[in-house]
Amino acid sequence: MASINLLETSAAIFCFLIIYYLFFKKPHGQLLRDWPVLRMLPGLLVEFHRIHDFSVEILEISGLTFQFKGPPFTGMDMLVTVDPANIYHIMSSNFSNYIKGPEFQEVFDVFGDGIITTDSELWKNLRKSYQAMFHSQEFQRFSVSTMTSKLKDGLVPLLNHFAEEGTPVDLQDVFGRFTFDTILSLITGSDPKTLSKEMHEDESAKALDDVGEGILQRHVKPKFLWKLQNWMGFGQEKKMKEADATFDRVCAKYISDKREEITKSQGIIDGDSQDLLTSFMKLDTTKYKLLKPSDDKFLRDTILAFILAGTGTTASALSWFFWLLSENPQVVANIRQEITNTNLSRTGNVQEDSDKLVYLHGALYEAMRLYPPSSFGRKSSVQSDVLPTGHKIDANSKVIISQYALGRMRAIWGEDALQFKPERWILGNGSLKHEPSFKFLAFNSGPRTCLGKHFAMIQMKMVVVELLQNYDIKVIKGQKIAPVLGFILSMKHGLRITITKRCTA
Ligand code: HEM
Incomplete structure (x- = not known):
């Protein structure tokens, strides 16, 4: 009898120890337990609601590179790195070995064969064709006039309306509409006018949000699961399908309207108002053999790539x-001082004087260091390789670079990495400090560097100068500030503000 009791007690203690070990004790120095069969997936799911900050913690503790292991046959294994030497290797020196790959195209399938999803010759x-268009005099003139008119005739009247009414407004929503109207005018030549007092919900903007969240979920779900959900049409995958249909419908209308316009004008379009869609429809296919300007699907994917x-x-x-x-009123005072010193208030010409706004440039970079709009990048290896840090990469394996975590690493940016300090970007002689793109990755690095960087910087400077010169903006206290769990790092609950006109006399 005593021996049975002893056996039972020993079995109970043994079970307790196993449960304690499996459920409560994490291995020293690790944030994700490696379980039998499920490997690190349970821990990742538990932390998914704060995946961006969790990636900061895990990469800091693992010395900037971390190997994630998922359950067998789910294709979830991935190497996550923010080591600048690895980033340079992947994005530049061994660029041809790290492609977006067929899996990326599957995950981002909504975007078809646009520039963001494709590789190699296509x-x-x-x-090359985008670069030629972006550098053409006509497009540069058209983009500056579009930006200026959207600002003066769209954003400013709307902000004046909110200032007069004294009603709170979601500033992120306003910026979303402003950039959407600007980009759509640039691509299609027609303004969707989402920037209006009524603030109607725009179906494409909503579809884009749904797709962003869906794509992130596809990164942390086994492939068979999200494929099954998509096939059955439920959960986030249902929203992805609906978004896809919305994009098809909206783009088809833009394309047919443009064809009609070109036919009516008998091909004669004012050089200074040449939008991207018109340029694309007239592309020289002897130069760009793989592009199909007469194919609606090709034009749809092009429009979407630019919206994205x-x-x-x-x-x-x-x-x-x-x-x-x-949160940093002194920075506001410094930017206002710089605007005054640059005499912009007299000329009002931000695009021409944009290079002189060094402090503002630094402040915008500093914001994008902490909150990079594209939160992570993903690559697939063609052949096996060894990274500068010594990590081995098998052929066809997944590499994730977290821009969000990169900007917050103390090992890279110093002990004050989490603080917002525009001065970080200013040299002793007052000029802008250059940081290599494999350390400051907001606009990507290497041959796939963002093509719209210059455009975006000018657009943002124009908006900031206009707003800081003419308005006082108060962020409503007590609201929740958190990033969305999408690949575009929007503010999850928006940014509620009130706005008043400044007396500048
Ligand atoms: C603050 C604003 C912006 C940021 C932070 C940004 C960032 C980026 C990043 C990180 C990529 C690489 C994406 C990837 O390969 O997965 C990219 C690519 C690209 N961006 Fe931007 N972007 C911005 C605005 C713009 C604008 C306004 C345009 C167009 C007018 C634009 C056009 C492009 C294009 C065409 C690519 C594809 C480049 C390629 O794959 O070769 N971007 N951008």
Whole structure:
């Protein structure tokens, strides 16, 4: 009898120890337990609601590179790195070995064959043709006049309305509409006018938010699961399908309207108002052999790539920037002083004097260091490789670079990495401090560097100068400030503010 009791007690203690070990005790120095079979997935799911900050913690504790292991046959294994030497290797020196890859295209399938999702020759054709358009005199003139008119005839009257009414407004929503109208005018030549007093919900903007969240979820769900959900049409995958249909419908209308316009004008379009869609429809296919300007699907994917690249990104950067300003009034005073010193108030010409606004440039970079609009990048290896840090990469494996975590690493940016300090970007002689793009990755690095960087910086400077010169903005106290769990790092609950006109006399 005594021996049975002893056996039972020993079995109970043994079970207790196993349960304690499995459920409560994490291995020293690790944030994710490696379980049998499920590997690190349970821990990741528990932390998913704060995935951005969790990636900061895990990368800091693991010395900037971390190997995630998922359950077998789910394709979830990935190397996560923010080590600048690895980033340079992946993005530049061994660029051809790290592609977006077929899996990326599957996860981002809504965007079809646009520049963001493609690789190799098709990507090269797209990039070269975009570069040629971006550098053309006509497009530069058209983009400056579009930006200026959207600001003066769209954003300013709307802000004046909110200032007169004294009603709270979600500034991120306003910026989203402003960048959306600007980019759509630039691409299609017609203004969707989402920036109006009525603030109607725009179906494409909502579809973009749904897609952003869906894509992040696809990164942390086994592939068979999200594929099944998509096939059955439920949960976030249902929203993804609806968003896809919305994009098809909206783009089809833009394309047919443009074809009609070109036919009516008999091909003669004013050079200074040449939008991207018109340029694309007239592309020289002898130069860009893989592009199909007469194919609606090709034009749809082109429109979407620009909406994806140029709307949420700039709106997110501006929103986090104004939130950071509300927490740092001295920075507001410094920017206002710089505007006065640069004599912008007299000329009002931000695009020409944009290079002189060094402190503002630094402040915008500093905001994007802490809140990079594109929160992470993803690559797939073609052949096996060894990274500068010594980590081995198998062929066809997944590498994630977290821009969010990169900007917050103390090992890279110093002990004050989490503080908002525009001065970080200013040299003793007052000029802008250059940081290599593999350390400050907000606009990407290497051959796939953002094509709209210059455009976005000018647009943001124009908005900031206009707002700080003419308005006082108060962020409403007590609201929740948190990032969205999407690949575009918007503010989850928006940014509620009140706005008043400044007396500048
Ligand atoms: C603050 C604003 C912006 C930020 C932070 C930003 C950031 C980025 C990043 C990180 C990428 C790389 C994406 C990837 O490969 O996965 C990218 C690519 C790109 N961006 Fe931007 N972007 C901004 C605004 C814009 C604007 C306004 C435009 C267009 C007018 C634009 C056009 C592009 C294009 C065409 C690419 C694709 C480049 C390629 O793959 O070769 N971006 N951008």
